[in-house]
Amino acid sequence: MYHRMSMILILLDYTARAIALALISFLVANRHRNRRNKGGTPVLGSLFLGFGTGFAFHSRRTTFLEECGKRYGSYFKFACGPRNIHIVSSSSAFKTFYFDSRLDHKEPHFLVLRALGSSGNIDLLSTPVHEHFIPYFGRALSRRGIAQEITHPLYIELRQRFREIQPQPHHKLSDLIGKTLYYTCTAIIFGPSFPLDTYDDFIAMDLAMPMLISPLAFMAFSGARARGRLLKVMMNYVQENGDFAGEKVAIVSSALRSAHVLPLREQGACLLSLLWSIHSNLLRSIWWMLAYFAVDTETRHRLKAEILATVPENCETDLESLLVLDPDSMFRQFPLLDSAITETIRLCSLPGSMRVAVGDIEIPLDDGGTFSAFQGEMVMTDTRAHHMRDDLYPDAKTFRADRFLPRKDGTLDVPKIMSWGGGAHVCKGKAFAHHVMKVWAVAFLQTYDFTTADILPDLDPRSGNVIADPSKDINIKLEPRYQTSD
Numbered sequence: 001m002y003h004r005m006s007m008i009l010i011l012l013d014y015t016a017r018a019i020a021l022a023l024i025s026f027l028v029a030n031r032h033r034n035r036r037n038k039g040g041t042p043v044l045g046s047l048f049l050g051f052g053t054g055f056a057f058h059s060r061r062t063t064f065l066e067e068c069g070k071r072y073g074s075y076f077k078f079a080c081g082p083r084n085i086h087i088v089s090s091s092s093a094f095k096t097f098y099f100d101s102r103l104d105h106k107e108p109h110f111l112v113l114r115a116l117g118s119s120g121n122i123d124l125l126s127t128p129v130h131e132h133f134i135p136y137f138g139r140a141l142s143r144r145g146i147a148q149e150i151t152h153p154l155y156i157e158l159r160q161r162f163r164e165i166q167p168q169p170h171h172k173l174s175d176l177i178g179k180t181l182y183y184t185c186t187a188i189i190f191g192p193s194f195p196l197d198t199y200d201d202f203i204a205m206d207l208a209m210p211m212l213i214s215p216l217a218f219m220a221f222s223g224a225r226a227r228g229r230l231l232k233v234m235m236n237y238v239q240e241n242g243d244f245a246g247e248k249v250a251i252v253s254s255a256l257r258s259a260h261v262l263p264l265r266e267q268g269a270c271l272l273s274l275l276w277s278i279h280s281n282l283l284r285s286i287w288w289m290l291a292y293f294a295v296d297t298e299t300r301h302r303l304k305a306e307i308l309a310t311v312p313e314n315c316e317t318d319l320e321s322l323l324v325l326d327p328d329s330m331f332r333q334f335p336l337l338d339s340a341i342t343e344t345i346r347l348c349s350l351p352g353s354m355r356v357a358v359g360d361i362e363i364p365l366d367d368g369g370t371f372s373a374f375q376g377e378m379v380m381t382d383t384r385a386h387h388m389r390d391d392l393y394p395d396a397k398t399f400r401a402d403r404f405l406p407r408k409d410g411t412l413d414v415p416k417i418m419s420w421g422g423g424a425h426v427c428k429g430k431a432f433a434h435h436v437m438k439v440w441a442v443a444f445l446q447t448y449d450f451t452t453a454d455i456l457p458d459l460d461p462r463s464g465n466v467i468a469d470p471s472k473d474i475n476i477k478l479e480p481r482y483q484t485s486d
């Protein structure tokens, strides 16, 4: 007995020594890495091996980055678990960030695919995903593709859905948008036979995505179950639509074609990533757009006037016929609405571009200095800090529908927004997302007057997507604009 006790004590002693040694070597390695940065890099201290800052970054990203920005300015770095993350909001750094090939963009894609049920096997996925699947997004979602395949059916379908909304004293904004957006866009893009009763699973998975992407994925029980069911739906869809033809729009046919060399489960995960990309940020962006309009009577009146000036009520050529004659016209019309959409995205978008240094790289800062990111470290642009600069966007925290209205010569008073990323890997759904928001707003404003008694909520600091979640939902009251069949 005595012998067994002493063995256990010896083993515990060795384990404690091994842990202490690992801790010391890790801290030394980290200190060494930090010291290599020139120019007094602001490095945040962390509670325990980067888990303090890493936890703050994952659990309350918006406020964490805001507080750090106030304290350290346009550049700082911190440890996130075993890795360093550099955060930069300096305009000079953006160019290097988006255009230097030593900063690789692929890792976030694998994280998303893995969260959606893929094996995340880089050797298997790299070529089909990065050389075929994602570039096809860009081509299929060109302005021409959208005008030809999306605008008209989307407008007709939305008008119909909006008219069918059951009258009630008020509507929860997220419900109103969620169902109508999911049903219309999913049916148009994946075809009418796609099961639309997947909505609840989609919402459960979408809410769990930040956790499914994080190291705490094993705790996202209901999100993972919903993801599993959706993955099965997608695998069935791939099997039933393997001929790439039929009722689908180009984006789905090209997605199926570009991923077909992969095993069925991987194809299902790719298709699920398409469904998620389409809805996740759009649900949130449209929420914020309608919320801004609902609390701002003047903007609503101006937007309605713009719609009436373009499509006078009771005129012979209504918007529906106009879109058949000239599907591209939607892109040229409604400049105030375009501006209001860009302003919405400026205010509700969070940092969404992440790169991993594949070699050591020096990145310039606005003050003439530089910082070094070493191989394997992550770099992220804090586009929100940029968007909140009063010197660039006067009264930056306030929604101003006309902030991005072009002058007569087509130029803007303010810099373009950074919410879509940039360079070769700029958001592939940029034109699509803006356009869907536009068609949505026109169809909605033509169908309803709407107001809210609620105040605009803050951004939820826990938000993990490119577009922030609101900290709470709002209710809106709808007044049909016409009692007739229109």
Ligand code: HEM
Binding pocket: 105, 134, 137, 141, 277, 278, 279, 281, 282, 285, 345, 349, 351, 352, 353, 354, 419, 420, 421, 422, 423, 424, 425, 426, 427, 428, 429, 430, 432, 433, 466, 467
């Ligand atoms: C308001 C809505 C959206 C915002 C703010 C947004 C923003 C972004 C950002 C910041 C990136 C990273 C760019 C970079 O790393 O430089 C990105 C990438 C991407 N987005 Fe979006 N996105 C939106 C909607 C969409 C939609 C609707 C789709 C698809 C239909 C889409 C498809 C993609 C794809 C495929 C990429 C990866 C591009 C690449 O790495 O080459 N996005 N998006």
